Amino acid sequence: MSDFVFRINPNIVLGPYTISRLGQQVKEWGTRFMVIMDPFLNEAKLADKIMQSLIDRKIESFVFAELTEGTSTKTIERALALAREGHVHGIIAIGGAKALHVGKVVAALYNEVHDFYVFVDGALPTTNPLPCICIPTTYRAPLTFTSQVPVTDARNHQLKFMTVQNSVCKLLIADPNLMLTLTENQKATLAIEIIGMAVEAYLSQKANFFSDMFVEKGLEIMSYALDGSPSLEITTPEEVLLAEAGIMVSMAAASSTLGVDTLLSLSLYSRYHKSKSLVASILLPYALEDYCKYKAARLEKLAHFMRACPEDVTGEDAGKAIVEYVRQKIAMANLPTRLKDLGLTIEQLSLAVEDVNQTDLINSLPRSMTTDDLFDFVKLAY
Numbered sequence: 001m002s003d004f005v006f007r008i009n010p011n012i013v014l015g016p017y018t019i020s021r022l023g024q025q026v027k028e029w030g031t032r033f034m035v036i037m038d039p040f041l042n043e044a045k046l047a048d049k050i051m052q053s054l055i056d057r058k059i060e061s062f063v064f065a066e067l068t069e070g071t072s073t074k075t076i077e078r079a080l081a082l083a084r085e086g087h088v089h090g091i092i093a094i095g096g097a098k099a100l101h102v103g104k105v106v107a108a109l110y111n112e113v114h115d116f117y118v119f120v121d122g123a124l125p126t127t128n129p130l131p132c133i134c135i136p137t138t139y140r141a142p143l144t145f146t147s148q149v150p151v152t153d154a155r156n157h158q159l160k161f162m163t164v165q166n167s168v169c170k171l172l173i174a175d176p177n178l179m180l181t182l183t184e185n186q187k188a189t190l191a192i193e194i195i196g197m198a199v200e201a202y203l204s205q206k207a208n209f210f211s212d213m214f215v216e217k218g219l220e221i222m223s224y225a226l227d228g229s230p231s232l233e234i235t236t237p238e239e240v241l242l243a244e245a246g247i248m249v250s251m252a253a254a255s256s257t258l259g260v261d262t263l264l265s266l267s268l269y270s271r272y273h274k275s276k277s278l279v280a281s282i283l284l285p286y287a288l289e290d291y292c293k294y295k296a297a298r299l300e301k302l303a304h305f306m307r308a309c310p311e312d313v314t315g316e317d318a319g320k321a322i323v324e325y326v327r328q329k330i331a332m333a334n335l336p337t338r339l340k341d342l343g344l345t346i347e348q349l350s351l352a353v354e355d356v357n358q359t360d361l362i363n364s365l366p367r368s369m370t371t372d373d374l375f376d377f378v379k380l381a382y
Contacts, residue, residue: 009145010144010169010172012174013171013174014174014175014247015174015175021053022053022173024057025171026171027059029089029133030131031058032061032087033060034079034082034086034106035061035062035092035093035094036064036094036099036106037065037094037099040095040137040181041094044181046178047063050094061092062082062086064078064083067095067102070098070152071150072154073116073152073154075102076106080106090130091110091132096136096137096138097141103134104134104143104144104164105149107169108125108132108149108165108168109125109129110129112127122163128167129168130168132169134171135172135175135178138190138246139187139191140190140194140246141172142254142258144254145250145254145255147165148361149161149162151270157270157271158270159271159355159356161359161360174243174246174247176237177239179242185333185334185335188330188333189277189281189335190242190246191242192329192330192335193276193277195219196259196284197249198249198252198302199259199287199302201257202301202302203259203298203299204257205257205366206257207256208256211252211255211256212252214248214249215302215305216301216305218244218249219245219249220305221241221244222242223305225238225241226329257361258361258364260365260366260374261280261283261287263356264279264283264352264378265279265280265283267353267356268348268349271348271351278335281330282336282338284326286377287377288319288326291319292323294366296315296318296319300314300319302322303325308325309321339381346379346382349382353371357370
């Protein structure tokens with residue numbers, strides 16, 4: 001058994017209106033910041049409120065919101081150049097995964113002198129990073145807690161995982177009020193994606209007591225948010241429960257590993273800009289059906305934590321209950337159930353499978369999978 005190493009990095013501040021204290025929170029790291037911001041925050045009229053907190057504390061800042069190409073290396077290069085021109089003391093990344101991932105890489109490579117693509121191709125940073133403050137506007141941010149950052153290599157549109165310093169992200173601020181901007185459809189896909197991440201972490205070959213603890217509690221809280229409680233009066237707002245569950249599951253995923261549906265969703269996003277959450281929600285029922293054959297005892301535990309079935313339902317029947325539970329949630333939200341519904345072809349899926357098979361994370365899936373196994377799995381969901 002390998003050693004278990006526990007680090008609290010980044011520190012976590014979770015609660016309503018925490019974003020209003022952003023200036024106070026970041027001042028210990030400097031007075032000049034680049035803010036990498038998801039453009040939708042302007043549309044939701046939240047950007048000014050966020051920036052006002054910095055102004056009130058006399059912190060200089062400028063915004064980079066050119067994220068239409070997501071986590072493309074072209075986007076990261078542009079942001080990195082602007083950060084260096086601005087001589088910033090740190091990076092504040094606000095938004096979904098693309099803003100957080102771009103922010104982490106910019107902070108990690110700010111002081112490096114080597115060509116940017118040396119690091120895309122696998123070189124490790126050797127200088128001290130800038131501090132990065134991550135503020136997710138969705139319910140999950142698993143890669144905030146790791147040294148791995150998924151990016152799209154603009155030279156070939158392949159998924160790559162860049163390695164950054166463990167110390168790059170200093171603080172994660174989770175303000176549930178920011179998540180009120182999500183549509184019902186977005187909330188549904190994110191909730192299903194979080195369930196998928198929890199299952200991946202729990203069944204991972206790298207699962208441990210720490211990740212198990214966070215998965216179990218995270219799914220219990222998630223069930224209160226989605227389904228209420230038959231015996232408890234739940235007074236905590238839904239968005240707070242979902243934020244708590246999302247952070248717990250994110251920490252579990254970071255201390256174990258990602259699974260096949262998350263890896264494929266990242267690859268399809270890199271190749272074809274398909275929504276990661278939507279792809280993950282489509283793949284999850286098929287992944288669960290596969291897990292039922294190999295991990296029935298573990299799935300039984302999850303089914304009971306999620307209240308997907310009564311306690312007296314056990315074994316493979318409990319696993320099937322989770323599959324049915326997820327499919328019901330997908331149907332209630334009127335989400336697509338097949339990859340072809342997203343306009344993808346079998347040929348495109350084949351390229352995405354090849355990309356996933358080239359990542360190191362392929363070796364930590366709940367069961368060993370060859371390229372042919374992955375492609376057979378994808379075809380089931382097509």
